[in-house]
Amino acid sequence: xxxxxxxxxxxxxxxxxxxxxxxxxxxxxxxxxxxxxxxxxxxxxxxxxxxxxxxxxxxxxxxxxxxxxxxxxxxxxxxxxxxxxxxxxxxxxxxxxxxxxxxxxxxxxxxxx
Amino acid sequence: xxxxxxxxxxxxxxxxxxxxxxxxxxxxxxxxxxxxxxxxxxxxxxxxxxxxxxxxxxxxxxxxxxxxxxxxxxxxxxxxxxxxxxxxxxxxxxxxxxxxxxxxxxxxxxxx
Numbered sequence: 001x002x003x004x005x006x007x008x009x010x011x012x013x014x015x016x017x018x019x020x021x022x023x024x025x026x027x028x029x030x031x032x033x034x035x036x037x038x039x040x041x042x043x044x045x046x047x048x049x050x051x052x053x054x055x056x057x058x059x060x061x062x063x064x065x066x067x068x069x070x071x072x073x074x075x076x077x078x079x080x081x082x083x084x085x086x087x088x089x090x091x092x093x094x095x096x097x098x099x100x101x102x103x104x105x106x107x108x109x110x111x112x113x
Numbered sequence: 114x115x116x117x118x119x120x121x122x123x124x125x126x127x128x129x130x131x132x133x134x135x136x137x138x139x140x141x142x143x144x145x146x147x148x149x150x151x152x153x154x155x156x157x158x159x160x161x162x163x164x165x166x167x168x169x170x171x172x173x174x175x176x177x178x179x180x181x182x183x184x185x186x187x188x189x190x191x192x193x194x195x196x197x198x199x200x201x202x203x204x205x206x207x208x209x210x211x212x213x214x215x216x217x218x219x220x221x222x223x224x225x
Binding site: 002006009031032034036042043044045046049051089091093098099100101102103104105106 | 146148153154155156157158161163167169171172203209210211213214216217218219
């Protein structure tokens with residue numbers, strides 16, 4: 001079936017350290033992989049996305065890597081800051097039927113000052 | 114430009130009652146979707162639509178109905194509310210499913 005697995009469910013790092021969140025997806029035909037950040041009580045907001053014709057994408061302290069062969073992609077946050085503390089969701093677009101975006105279970109990131 | 118507007122923001126229902134969660138967007142997006150968010154379970158897709166007149170089921174469609182009569186509106190109907198449907202519901206829209214999703218502020222629904 002169409003599935004996205006996300007690990008870890010919680011992650012605690014010291015300010016300035018790096019954080020890595022990993023996701024796997026079930027359908028090799030998937031071709032769009034966004035990452036969302038959700039602060040407490042707020043809506044999810046896109047922070048970065050990658051398409052299957054690209055292996056890596058960076059935006060300042062945030063980067064995403066994609067391994068199509070292994071069907072997994074990862075979010076990397078460098079030089080973490082307390083304001084990075086939030087829940088992070090990965091997602092994958094599945095092309096079956098009319099196409100749908102499925103999310104992972106989320107990772108709660110805590111950055112300790 | 115309002116983006117994605119969800120109403121109501123909060124709602125308390127009794128078991129067995131029905132209600133409609135409203136979602137409207139003013140960005141001329143074709144793709145719209147409904148998710149529910151429960152602790153530890155992420156965002157689970159309920160129903161989605163790729164354009165007016167076209168809807169499809171997501172991961173957890175049971176107990177919910179949708180329709181898409183216009184590009185702008187995508188209401189979610191709870192037919193007979195159950196305590197298991199207590200959740201935060203998010204509506205999202207984009208030009209296509211492969212584009213960044215714009216989320217509404219959510220509806221917090223409690224069913225007693």
